[in-house]
Amino acid sequence: MLGCQDFCGYYDWTFHFVRRSWGQQAVRQLWAEAIGGEAQQHYAQSASRAGLRGLYQQWTKTGVEESCDWTFTLDEARNVLRFDMRQCPSKGFLLANDLQADEDYCDHCMGWTVPLLSGVGVELIEHEHNHCGQCWGTMRGKDRPTQPLEVEADIRRDGRWNCGFLHRWRSDRPQPLLRSVSPSSDPCDVLAAWFEAANGLVILGPESAAPEACRSLVPGCALLTIGKIYADGRQCPIDPSAVLLGDERDELAGVAARFQATAAERRPLILHHFLPRGPMLDFVSAGLPRPVPILPLLIRRGLYRHQPGGPTPDLTELLMLLAAALQKPIP
Amino acid sequence: MSAPDFYFALNAIFRHIHDRYGKESLVAYWRALGREYYRRRIERWRGAPLQVLAADWREYLAAEPQAEVEVAVVHDGVELDVKVCPAIKHLRDQGRDIVPYFCEHCDHVGGAMAEAAGYVFQRQGGSGSCRQRFLRPSARLKEAS
Numbered sequence: 240m241l242g243c244q245d246f247c248g249y250y251d252w253t254f255h256f257v258r259r260s261w262g263q264q265a266v267r268q269l270w271a272e273a274i275g276g277e278a279q280q281h282y283a284q285s286a287s288r289a290g291l292r293g294l295y296q297q298w299t300k301t302g303v304e305e306s307c308d309w310t311f312t313l314d315e316a317r318n319v320l321r322f323d324m325r326q327c328p329s330k331g332f333l334l335a336n337d338l339q340a341d342e343d344y345c346d347h348c349m350g351w352t353v354p355l356l357s358g359v360g361v362e363l364i365e366h367e368h369n370h371c372g373q374c375w376g377t378m379r380g381k382d383r384p385t386q387p388l389e390v391e392a393d394i395r396r397d398g399r400w401n402c403g404f405l406h407r408w409r410s411d412r413p414q415p416l417l418r419s420v421s422p423s424s425d426p427c428d429v430l431a432a433w434f435e436a437a438n439g440l441v442i443l444g445p446e447s448a449a450p451e452a453c454r455s456l457v458p459g460c461a462l463l464t465i466g467k468i469y470a471d472g473r474q475c476p477i478d479p480s481a482v483l484l485g486d487e488r489d490e491l492a493g494v495a496a497r498f499q500a501t502a503a504e505r506r507p508l509i510l511h512h513f514l515p516r517g518p519m520l521d522f523v524s525a526g527l528p529r530p531v532p533i534l535p536l537l538i539r540r541g542l543y544r545h546q547p548g549g550p551t552p553d554l555t556e557l558l559m560l561l562a563a564a565l566q567k568p569i570p
Numbered sequence: 571m572s573a574p575d576f577y578f579a580l581n582a583i584f585r586h587i588h589d590r591y592g593k594e595s596l597v598a599y600w601r602a603l604g605r606e607y608y609r610r611r612i613e614r615w616r617g618a619p620l621q622v623l624a625a626d627w628r629e630y631l632a633a634e635p636q637a638e639v640e641v642a643v644v645h646d647g648v649e650l651d652v653k654v655c656p657a658i659k660h661l662r663d664q665g666r667d668i669v670p671y672f673c674e675h676c677d678h679v680g681g682a683m684a685e686a687a688g689y690v691f692q693r694q695g696g697s698g699s700c701r702q703r704f705l706r707p708s709a710r711l712k713e714a715s
Contacts, residue, residue, distance in 0.1 A: 240676050240702070241603075242656070244633040246576035252607040253583060256599055261591065273586035278578040304573045340607075547610065 247332040255341035255538070266341075270350030279355055286359040290380055291320040294361065298322065305329070310392035317386040319364070320378045323394040327372040334372065337516045337547040342427075342535035345370050345406065353411050363411050367395075369403035370532075371519055376408070401523035403513065404532055417531065420508070427536040430565065433508050437461035437480065439570045440562040444555030449474050457570060463561070465554040466490040469507070470497055481508040483561075484530055485554050486517045495526035512557055515545070533561050540564040574635050574660040581661055585669045593671070600675050604682030615687035615704075623689075623704060624648045636660065647689070647705035658698040676702060 241249065257266045285293035295313040302309055308326040313319075333344055345368050353363050362381050368374035375394045379385040394400055406424060407414040413424035421432040434440070438459035443449065445468065453476060456462055461480035468474045469482045470493030478501060482494065498506055511520075511530035522529050537543035542560045543552075552560065562569050588596045605612070615623045620643045627650055631639045638654035661668045673696035684691035684704050692703040 240631075240634075240650075240652070240655075240657075241580060241679060242630060242634045242637075243574055243576035243580075244630070246573075246579070249603055249607045250576075250579065252603065253599075256602060257587075260595070260599075265590075268590070269583065269586055273582040274579055277582035277585065278575075301573075301575070304575065 245332075247329045248336060248338050250329075250347070251333055251338055251344045252340040254344065254347060258341065258539070259541075267350055270347050271354040274347070275351035275353075275355035275358075279351060283355055283359050286356070286361055291315060291318070291361070291378065294356075294378070295320055310390070312388065312390050312392065314388050317388050318379045318383055319385055319388040321388055321390060322374075322376055323390065323392040324368075324372070324374045325394060325397065325399075327374065330370070330372045334515050337545075339515045339534065339538075339545045342538045343370070343406075345374070348374075349408055349413070353408070357411060363408055366408035367405050369400060369405055370513065371399060371403035373397065373399050373403075398521065399519065401521040402519040404511075404529045425535075426532050427539055429531050430508075430533065430536050430561070433481070433531075434461055434565050434567060437567055439568040440558075440565070442555060442558045442562065442569060443468055443475055443479065444558065446555065449476060453477055460570060461567075463558050465558070466494045470494050472497065478505045479507045481510055483510045483512070483533070483554050483558055484520070484522075486520070488518065488520060491520065491522065491525035491527060499526055510561075512551075514551055533557065533564075536564045537561065574656065575664075577657045577660045578664070578666060580657065580675075581666060581669055581672060584672060584675065588669065588671065596671070597674075597678050600678035601682040604679040605686055608679075608683050612683050612686045615683075615689070617688070620646075620648055623687075644703070646708060647703050650702040652695075652700045652702065655698050655700070662698070673697065673700065676700075680704070 254266050257269050282294060282297050285297040289296070291313060292315065295311055299311050302311065306328050307324065309322055309324040312321045330345060333339060349363070349366060356363060356378060360381050361378050364377040364379050364385065366374065366376035373394050377388065406416065415422050416424050416426055417429050421429045423429065441456050441460050441462050443462060443464040456477070462477065463481050463483065464475050464479045466482055466484040467490050469479060470490055484490070484494065509528055509530040510533050512534055513532045514534070534543065537560050542564050559569065584596060587599055611626060614626060624641050624643050627648065628641045631637050631641065634656040636654060636659050637656040640651040640653070642649050658668065658672070677691065677693055680702060681691040689704040690707055692705065694701045
């Protein structure tokens with residue numbers, strides 16, 4: 240018997256099953272058709288009945304049932320319905336239980352919401368989520384103008400907002416994750432674009448002798464290293480192409496110092512695994528850009544399968560998996 | 571977090587996979603879900619006394635809103651006497667169109683879990699109330715003979 244108590248866990252697992260069985264488009268169809276088109280039809284009915292007010296009533300009812308720690312704000316004069324999620328119980332279930340079967344669980348939310356809202360004349364104006372349980376968004380009726388709405392509950396004022404990586408939506412459309420690298424919102428595309436020109440990847444890990452690793456950096460190869468080594472210029476004498484950060488808060492200051500002291504065009508791509516049981520790290524306050532997640536690509540390529548409570552690869556192993564996922568040789 | 575509206579999604583996902591990819595794919599999905607997602611429960615069941623399996627189901631079902639289920643250790647197995655299936659009840663109460671094969675998910679999810687843990691799964695009844703058994707294979711043989 241499948242219950243509702245652990246639904247979020249097998250929901251995440253189901254997304255991965257659908258992706259691996261029928262491809263990327265299949266999971267978007269599942270969200271739009273099964274969830275938005277059938278399971279959540281009470282939202283569409285509420286919107287058809289009472290517009291933004293109907294959606295507000297439906298979402299606040301759901302919030303009580305699902306114990307959401309959020310604030311929903313309706314301003315009909317401004318034509319805005321806004322939510323600020325302080326702790327998403329759904330993503331929270333995965334984090335609390337060390338679950339990550341799929342590439343990006345949070346994607347499902349806009350995956351069903353945007354198609355459903357579009358069908359009832361409502362536009363998602365803006366949305367951001369940080370993959371750590373915090374998000375916000377605004378919606379409007381398409382039939383009339385809207386005005387910006389400032390709220391006291393703005394989740395972006397919360398210290399937790401600085402954790403994780405951001406996915407952004409504007410006018411019903413996902414926005415680039417890292418515009419300077421790729422127009423795609425997909426971190427897998429960002430990684431592919433960043434390393435596109437590299438013929439191979441040289442990994443400078445704790446076991447490597449730095450000069451040796453750097454000597455093997457033949458023209459056309461990119462150097463990858465980890466935060467602790469990057470922070471120490473003696474261990475990593477040349478600027479790497481990418482740096483994978485671990486779970487150590489203490490290393491962020493050293494990484495940020497070197498990153499900030501490096502000319503913008505020579506700065507590395509900052510990466511992180513964002514494993515569900517890892518600590519929430521505040522990259523922004525440390526002076527770093529939010530890292531690009533590597534797990535989605537490893538999961539998509541079938542190179543990593545998260546085992547709740549099980550062992551996880553160390554940073555060097557993760558970089559080797561990344562090289563394999565990018566199909567780049569390690570000289 | 572036991573929000574019964576999640577049953578809407580369950581019913582809709584079943585329909586979606588069935589209608590887009592066929593019944594065989596739906597069964598494959600259910601069985602993979604049982605084997606993979608519930609791997610840790612399977613590990614707890616495997617080789618453990620029947621009381622462990624019974625306690626696991628009691629704990630699971632206690633968190634399901636409106637579920638009325640009695641769990642008992644019977645000869646060579648564990649029986650779930652589902653007087654009120656929480657999923658069917660909620661879907662019916664909310665006027666949802668329940669897929670005709672909804673109850674089969676128990677056969678395949680539960681069946682895959684049972685097989686991986688060294689049991690045989692049986693179900694009698696359905697559509698809101700049923701009797702489910704997780705039997706040691708020896709019990710099944712005795713029944714057959």
